[in-house]
Amino acid sequence: xxxxxxxxxxxxxxxxxxxxxxxxxxxxxxxxxxxxxxxxxxxxxxxxxxxxxxxxxxxxxxxxxxxxxxxxxxxxxxxxxxxxxxxxxxxxxxxxxxxxxxxxxxxxxxxxxxxxxxxxxxxxxxxxxxxxxxxxxxxxxxxxxxxxxxxxxxxxxxxxxxxxxxxxxxxxxxxxxxxxxxxxxxxxxxxxxxxxxxxxxxxxxxxxxxxxxxxxxxxxxxxxxxxxxxxxxxxxxxxxxxxxxxxxxxxxxxxxxxxxxxxxxxxxxxxxxxxxxxxxxxxxxxxxxxxxxxxxxxxxxxxxxxxxxxxxxxxxxxxxxxxxxxxxxxxxxxxxxxxxxxxxxxxxxxxxxxxxxxxxxxxxxxxxxxxxxxxxxxxxxxxxxxxxxxxxxxxxxxxxxxxxxxxxxxxxxxxxxxxxxxxxxxxxxxxxxxxxxxxxxxx
Numbered sequence: 001x002x003x004x005x006x007x008x009x010x011x012x013x014x015x016x017x018x019x020x021x022x023x024x025x026x027x028x029x030x031x032x033x034x035x036x037x038x039x040x041x042x043x044x045x046x047x048x049x050x051x052x053x054x055x056x057x058x059x060x061x062x063x064x065x066x067x068x069x070x071x072x073x074x075x076x077x078x079x080x081x082x083x084x085x086x087x088x089x090x091x092x093x094x095x096x097x098x099x100x101x102x103x104x105x106x107x108x109x110x111x112x113x114x115x116x117x118x119x120x121x122x123x124x125x126x127x128x129x130x131x132x133x134x135x136x137x138x139x140x141x142x143x144x145x146x147x148x149x150x151x152x153x154x155x156x157x158x159x160x161x162x163x164x165x166x167x168x169x170x171x172x173x174x175x176x177x178x179x180x181x182x183x184x185x186x187x188x189x190x191x192x193x194x195x196x197x198x199x200x201x202x203x204x205x206x207x208x209x210x211x212x213x214x215x216x217x218x219x220x221x222x223x224x225x226x227x228x229x230x231x232x233x234x235x236x237x238x239x240x241x242x243x244x245x246x247x248x249x250x251x252x253x254x255x256x257x258x259x260x261x262x263x264x265x266x267x268x269x270x271x272x273x274x275x276x277x278x279x280x281x282x283x284x285x286x287x288x289x290x291x292x293x294x295x296x297x298x299x300x301x302x303x304x305x306x307x308x309x310x311x312x313x314x315x316x317x318x319x320x321x322x323x324x325x326x327x328x329x330x331x332x333x334x335x336x337x338x339x340x341x342x343x344x345x346x347x348x349x350x351x352x353x354x355x356x357x358x359x360x361x362x363x364x365x366x367x368x369x370x371x372x373x374x375x376x377x378x379x380x381x382x383x384x385x386x387x388x389x390x391x392x393x394x395x396x397x398x399x400x401x402x403x404x405x406x407x408x409x410x411x412x413x414x415x416x417x418x419x420x421x422x423x424x425x426x427x428x429x430x431x432x433x434x435x436x437x438x439x440x441x442x443x
Contacts, residue, residue, distance in 0.1 A: 001378075003441055005385055011396030012441055013075025013114075014068050014418070015354050016057065017121040017165070020405040021064075022081065023053030028096035031087035033123035034133070034174075035408070038181035049411030055403050056426050061104050063428070067419060068402055069111040071434055072441025076113040077353070077398055078104065079121035079165065082128075082146055089125035090142050098153050105157045116398075117158050118220065119147055119204065121165040122174075122181075122408075129182050134175065134193035134200075137275075143200040144207050151211045159215050162353065163204045166222040166292060167197050167250045180409060187307065195273045198253050198282050205284035219254065220290035220353040223247045223341075225333025229300045229313050238310035239299040245308060246297070247340065255346040256283035266307045285346075288395070290353025293337055295323075296330035324358040324414050331379035338387040338394055349395045355380055356400030358407070358414035361431060368420040374433040399437070403428060 003012075019035045026032065042048035057064060068076050082089065084097035108115040120143070124133055128142055147163075173180035176190035184193075201219055208215050224246050228239035244263035253259055258279070261267045298318065302311035315328040323329050334352070341350055357376040362369040381397065388394050404417035412423055418434035421427075430438070 001382060001385060003443070006388065009395070010388075011075050011351065011398070012073050013077055013116065013396060013398035014071075014073050014402040015077040015398045015400050016064075016079075016402055016405065017118070017123075018079045018081035018084070019051075019054075019121070019123040020401075020407070021055045021057035021078075021403070022084075023051075023056045024058035025051075027058065028084075028100070029087055029094040030081065030084040030097060032126040033081065033083045034126055034129045034181040035123050037126050037129075038183065038409075044183075045409055046411040046413060049406070049413075051406045052423075053426075054406045055421055055423075058100065060426060062107050064402060065104070065107045065111050065113060067428065067430070069113055071418065071430075071438045073399075073437070074112075074114060075116055075396065075398060076108045076111075077116040077118060077162070079118035079123075080150060081123055082120065083123065083125035085149060086146055087125070087127075089128035089131075090145065093149060101154060102157075105154060109157065114160060115158050116160040116162060117150075117154065118162040118165050119150055120163070122170045124182070133182060133184075134171065134196050135184070135189055137192075137196055137273075139196050140200045140203055144203045147204040147207045148211070151208055155212045155215075159212065160218075161208050161215055162218050162220050162290060163201050163208070164197070165220045167194070167201065167219075168246060169222045171197055191270045192273050194249070195270055195278075198250060199278065201250075202254060202282055202284040205286065216287045217284075218286055218288040218290050218351065218353070219250075220292055221247075221251055222292050222294075223337055224293065224295055224297045225330060225336050226297045226299055229298050232301075234301040235299065238301040241308055242297060242299045242310045242312075247337075251289070251341075251344075253282040254284055254286070255344060257346075258282075264307065286348070288349040288351050289341065289347050290351045290398075291337060291341060292354035292400075293334050293352070294329075294354075294356070295327035296320075296333045297328070324360060325410060329357055329376065331376065331383055334380055335383040335387050338384070338392050342387075342392045347393075349393050351396035351398065352380075352384060352394065353396075353398050354400040355397060356416040358416050361415055361420055363420065363429070366429065368429050368431040370431045370433050373431070374436050377433060377437070 175193040178185040228235040244260040248260040298313040320328040404415040404421040420429040
């Protein structure tokens with residue numbers, strides 16, 4: 001396997017996010033996001049980690065972008081912080097925030113990197129959450145106004161947009177389980193937030209298209225390869241329900257197919273939050289779908305949780321290849337997922353918009369050894385190439401992530417980067433996985 005096998009037009013990239021990398025949480029006019037509020041409570045974060053300056057991307061962006069170019073990557077995907085651009089979520093625009101992102105975009109272009117800009121990567125302005133956040137239907141208007149500001153300010157330089165990142169993750173963990181910010185719980189909270197997010201994604205896509213007809217517009221969706229624990233019908237049905245929730249729930253309404261009530265009839269209750277015209281307005285004609293696959297799920301029938309009536313057999317209870325977060329790493333699953341998504345005729349292109357794994361690094365002098373991460377990426381790429389050679393329209397592979405960063409509730413311990421970060425000094429060291437990509441992409 002070499003780079004040429006993928007074709008000249010294959011997109012090689014890396015991905016970061018505003019909250020996990022920027023730091024400068026309240027600098028130059030920015031106000032708090034829900035994640036600034038959430039992580040301020042040390043009980044919410046593993047090892048009581050405090051994010052501080054994260055990876056100081058706010059001041060280090062030029063070095064990090066230059067490092068991405070050094071590794072031979074062609075795409076730099078990053079997210080905009082809503083509360084840095086519109087500190088209160090609505091109203092006055094922060095000129096310093098606009099200036100910062102212009103500098104980042106210009107730096108990408110100077111380094112011959114194509115910017116792929118994510119408009120929303122989980123960090124809702126706290127001021128918006130104080131009004132109900134995604135539970136409030138007005139969030140659709142607030143979000144589309146924010147999108148319009150971004151397109152008007154950056155559209156002359158950026159033509160590749162990802163409207164939102166992993167809606168199932170931030171809605172499910174943040175508005176149903178209370179495990180992530182903003183710590184809301186319950187099925188009503190989830191249903192309201194989920195529907196408003198679907199509507200916001202579609203409306204956001206239409207805003208981009210209206211102002212920039214030639215834009216390349218996508219969405220980045222989390223997904224898992226799901227398999228029943230055995231062939232017993234009740235466990236097969238449980239896996240189908242879990243697949244509907246994790247892999248279909250946000251995708252299908254955006255494709256014009258509605259919510260997957262065929263697998264989970266109780267999802268019909270979401271219609272209580274519809275307004276006239278929502279059925280049509282939920283859909284948008286995306287140019288690409290980004291899929292983000294990190295772990296396999298083995299499912300079995302269970303009476304809890306209700307509605308889903310399915311549970312995961314935890315990876316620690318079976319023979320699984322565990323990462324540092326005890327998730328089941330299974331590279332062959334990405335091929336199966338690419339086959340799954342390729343069956344939707346509405347999907348024009350698929351990009352692996354995030355792919356990464358957290359394992360402990362071994363730093364010796366000026367070397368950082370991460371053989372398991374390197375093997376992971378090689379294995380994933382073999383599966384992606386297999387899919388491409390069999391006619392599946394997969395057109396890119398974006399590594400999560402460029403530099404080790406702050407991994408949300410898990411804090412600084414899980415390391416995903418191609419580049420090692422010393423969080424005390426902000427010193428960067430390219431890991432062996434990064435050196436492999438450098439050789440692979442530059443030969």
